[in-house]
Amino acid sequence: MTKEKKKDSKFTRRFSAIVRYELLWNIRKKKFLGIIIVAFALATIALVVPVILSNVRNNPIAQNPDQAVTTGVGIGGLGFFLFAVVIAMNSISGEFESGTIVPLLTKPVSRTMIFLGKTLASFIILLTTYTILLCYLSIGSIVIYGPQNNLHLLPLALVGSIISTFIWIAMILAISTLSKSSMMAALGAFGIWLGLTIGTGIVSVFTEQAWVLDYLPGNGASGYIGSFNLGSTVSTGTNSIASNLVTYILNPSANVTYFKIGGFPGPVITPLYTEPLLLVLVRSIIVAAVYIMLFMFISWFAFKRAEVLE
Amino acid sequence: MFSLEFAIEAIDLTKRYGSLTAVDKLNLGVKANTIHGFLGPNGAGKTTTIKILVGLLKPNEGTVKIFGQETKGDRPDIRLKIGYMPELPKFPKHLTGYELLDIYGEMYGLTKTARKEQIPKLLEMVGLKERGQDRIGKYSKGMQQRIGIAQALINEPELVILDEPSLGLDPVGMVEVRELLKEIAKIGATVFLSSHLLNEVQQVCSEVTIINRGISLASGTLEEISAKFAKLETLEVEISQYSDTVVKKLKALPFVSQISVDDKKITIQTETKEDIRPLVSKAITDSGGVIVSMNQKEQSLEDVFIKLVTESEGVKKK
Numbered sequence: 001m002t003k004e005k006k007k008d009s010k011f012t013r014r015f016s017a018i019v020r021y022e023l024l025w026n027i028r029k030k031k032f033l034g035i036i037i038v039a040f041a042l043a044t045i046a047l048v049v050p051v052i053l054s055n056v057r058n059n060p061i062a063q064n065p066d067q068a069v070t071t072g073v074g075i076g077g078l079g080f081f082l083f084a085v086v087i088a089m090n091s092i093s094g095e096f097e098s099g100t101i102v103p104l105l106t107k108p109v110s111r112t113m114i115f116l117g118k119t120l121a122s123f124i125i126l127l128t129t130y131t132i133l134l135c136y137l138s139i140g141s142i143v144i145y146g147p148q149n150n151l152h153l154l155p156l157a158l159v160g161s162i163i164s165t166f167i168w169i170a171m172i173l174a175i176s177t178l179s180k181s182s183m184m185a186a187l188g189a190f191g192i193w194l195g196l197t198i199g200t201g202i203v204s205v206f207t208e209q210a211w212v213l214d215y216l217p218g219n220g221a222s223g224y225i226g227s228f229n230l231g232s233t234v235s236t237g238t239n240s241i242a243s244n245l246v247t248y249i250l251n252p253s254a255n256v257t258y259f260k261i262g263g264f265p266g267p268v269i270t271p272l273y274t275e276p277l278l279l280v281l282v283r284s285i286i287v288a289a290v291y292i293m294l295f296m297f298i299s300w301f302a303f304k305r306a307e308v309l310e
Numbered sequence: 311m312f313s314l315e316f317a318i319e320a321i322d323l324t325k326r327y328g329s330l331t332a333v334d335k336l337n338l339g340v341k342a343n344t345i346h347g348f349l350g351p352n353g354a355g356k357t358t359t360i361k362i363l364v365g366l367l368k369p370n371e372g373t374v375k376i377f378g379q380e381t382k383g384d385r386p387d388i389r390l391k392i393g394y395m396p397e398l399p400k401f402p403k404h405l406t407g408y409e410l411l412d413i414y415g416e417m418y419g420l421t422k423t424a425r426k427e428q429i430p431k432l433l434e435m436v437g438l439k440e441r442g443q444d445r446i447g448k449y450s451k452g453m454q455q456r457i458g459i460a461q462a463l464i465n466e467p468e469l470v471i472l473d474e475p476s477l478g479l480d481p482v483g484m485v486e487v488r489e490l491l492k493e494i495a496k497i498g499a500t501v502f503l504s505s506h507l508l509n510e511v512q513q514v515c516s517e518v519t520i521i522n523r524g525i526s527l528a529s530g531t532l533e534e535i536s537a538k539f540a541k542l543e544t545l546e547v548e549i550s551q552y553s554d555t556v557v558k559k560l561k562a563l564p565f566v567s568q569i570s571v572d573d574k575k576i577t578i579q580t581e582t583k584e585d586i587r588p589l590v591s592k593a594i595t596d597s598g599g600v601i602v603s604m605n606q607k608e609q610s611l612e613d614v615f616i617k618l619v620t621e622s623e624g625v626k627k628k
Contacts, residue, residue, distance in 0.1 A: 024405060103458075
């Protein structure tokens with residue numbers, strides 16, 4: 001066999017090598033197992049908490065045909081962040097920390113291809129995890145709560161959840177590439193997540209500056225659909241794309257009313273303004289896309305320029 | 311200035327880390343199809359230079375060409391021709407030796423058939439045939455060096471760059487690496503071997519560049535370097551009894567550049583290539599001394615290396 005026949009310059013061959021490298025990295029390092037355990041733990045909590053509460057109150061478990069959809073879109077907040085941390089925290093910085101970046105970067109694959117391969121591998125892991133999670137939730141809901149409605153909307157919930165998680169993945173990748181430290185990436189992103197979660201809640205509910213939150217990643221401003229009660233409140237930020245997507249499909253004419261809590265001695269709910277759910281949804285998807293692209297660009301740029309000193 | 315005769319050419323290569331200049335206007339020419347030694351003490355700038363050559367570091371100044379192509383920017387097309395083994399290589403511990411070679415081979419664009427054919431040969435060549443299915447995390451330091459050499463050869467490279475390949479190997483392993491290098495050179499590849507082991511370089515390299523503190527001190531064939539720098543020859547004379555008169559007489563000889571006395575043993579260094587023994591012998595006997603033994607030594611590459619490195623340290627300190 002001649003040298004020419006042995007080698008080719010196929011982009012797909014080199015790219016698939018990078019994806020395989022990254023997938024094996026994740027699976028063999030038990031990260032994948034860890035993330036599946038986290039997913040199942042969250043899903044199980046969502047399924048069994050109502051059962052436990054029913055038992056405590058001595059009420060029979062009510063049939064709930066919307067259980068699968070409501071829990072399927074409800075991973076949110078901490079769940080998205082945890083998945084992102086597990087997937088992204090050492091994808092690039094881990095290579096620098098362990099020294100494996102040296103042989104990797106000296107192979108005839110461009111840094112852009114390595115970056116894209118690693119991103120695709122993260123996507124595959126997230127997609128697999130969420131798919132398993134939603135299947136588990138659906139089956140669990142049918143077993144515990146009876147026949148389920150709107151199961152066809154779960155793929156939409158899957159897409160929404162992936163978009164929401166990818167903001168955090170992109171952010172963690174950016175911090176890890178800039179700092180070349182997995183610990184810094186996890187702690188830095190946790191600080192941002194915590195700051196946004198606490199800050200968003202305060203700003204959203206206690207001030208009139210809710211519009212600021214429309215352009216930040218996370219839970220966003222709080223509002224309600226229809227009349228104000230705990231069951232109808234919605235978050236409008238990038239963490240809620242999945243639930244807002246499903247709500248919009250089920251109720252296309254829904255409007256979101258933003259509110260402020262104030263007054264003394266008791267809380268007074270003051271409606272601020274109202275806008276269509278469609279607008280909320282489109283805006284959160286655009287904001288998510290912008291953040292994903294921005295963080296990915298920072299990460300790619302830093303990776304492209306990174307020097308290997310050690 | 312650049313020519314395809316050279317596998318590697320570096321002109322005025324400079325790399326600074328803050329105030330520290332690791333590589334200082336280094337000029338390097340590695341002829342194609344040779345084994346070129348890159349010799350220098352620890353911290354001389356060898357690894358920094360190599361990292362620039364393979365694209366892991368960007369130089370502050372200067373140019374690098376591999377087979378006539380400038381390496382500026384991210385150049386996977388150039389890396390396609392290179393097999394590189396880093397100093398104390400680190401590979402993903404969760405992969406087996408076979409998987410590592412398979413994935414790296416795929417990155418070089420090798421077809422599945424080619425990889426299946428190539429990998430067992432390489433594992434056998436580096437003595438890891440029986441351990442190919444074990445995870446790298448279970449490999450000893452020496453085995454990691456061996457898999458490092460195998461992965462540097464997976465693409466049948468035109469240029470093999472090895473950074474301290476014998477580090478961590480036992481004496482048998484070191485001999486095997488040397489034989490391997492000679493085999494690689496036989497099939498027409500250029501080998502650029504960085505080492506601090508004079509013996510290793512002397513045994514396998516046809517050309518050498520000596521570097522210290524980021525500066526190229528000498529470059530050429532071993533013979534050229536010896537001829538150029540091994541100017542000093544040493545004559546060791548043992549006399550029956552120490553005598554000031556003998557030492558004074560010897561010091562007065564025009565060709566003596568340095569003289570040291572240790573009781574009855576006199577060491578004379580000279581820059582002339584001529585045989586000085588008759589003249590020294592005459593000077594000693596004329597001044598009443600009795601010669602017990604006389605031994606003339608020519609400088610080895612080791613002496614040249616030590617001399618060049620010591621001098622460069624002195625120059626830098628000034």
